[in-house]
Amino acid sequence: MATPPPADGEADIGAINEILGFHIRLAHGACLRHFTETFTDLDLTQKQVSVLWLVDDHPGIAQTDLAQRLRMDRATTMAIINRLQAKHFLRRDRSDKDGRKQALFLEPAGVAMLARAKQAIGEHEAWVKSRFSDKEVKLLIDLLSRIHE
């Protein structure tokens, strides 16, 4: 249903349902909720998984680069990195090229956790994608990409 629960049998074709941003927020909320349930055992958040994934794809990546890729503030990035470091999932190394930068690398525990996380993400994605055909998934990704480009 476009609006969550019409509650009664009222018409309820309120203009708020025609607001694109409204649907983006609800869809995001639904995804976040399911993600959280899927990851309760692993005790990881969406952002944390994204960071582990990107550090694995780009060993030695700097915090600033991470922040840009995930559209985060530097301070926000710090908070996430701190939590992951406290769990020994990654480490900070001083960059050789630029003394200001910290090069990030996954620790063994981080590699192991990422492997488990990717499997959980597979389940989570299957839940989301079950509503769509392959063609629709590609279309949706294309449309959403135009927003966050």
Added chain:
Amino acid sequence: MATPPPADGEADIGAINEILGFHIRLAHGACLRHFTETFTDLDLTQKQVSVLWLVDDHPGIAQTDLAQRLRMDRATTMAIINRLQAKHFLRRDRSDKDGRKQALFLEPAGVAMLARAKQAIGEHEAWVKSRFSDKEVKLLIDLLSRIHE
């Protein structure tokens, strides 16, 4: 670009870009960011505007009903209602039919603020929709609705 900033000239067609949930989160973040900028003067959040809008569309609505429509927890709803009440945008009245329920109504200040908010939402929506044709907007809303239904 699918991934925020490729930073270097690297290929970077990492699998994370094929994750639908990843794009939903980024798109939501971009919308939230622009929304916040648009509403700095009005000092309202997305959730707060949604609540004002729904209370206006459904005078006397109960907090539980609001929570269902916006997919929120009761405690979360309370926090939002409290802030709006502190600003004198709405009031709680004891329901006649059910003593457990609180009937919510907009105060004059809330009506005025909602009018301004709707205009700001128009600008915000124009920003989001500028990327799409009318047909694509309807398509996107349809696809997103399947996720939060």
Added chain:
DNA sequence: TATTGTTATACTCTATAACTATA
């Protein structure tokens, strides 16, 4: 018993500002 509202608590994300170190 179940529902509604309420309070308290905690965590994450987000953002700003100010500070240090390096370029």
Added chain:
DNA sequence: TATAGTTATAGAGTATAACAATA
């Protein structure tokens, strides 16, 4: 000056738990 990281702070949303009042 500009960049990268750091720290402190604050607000908002989310969720859980426990409690009181009402149905």
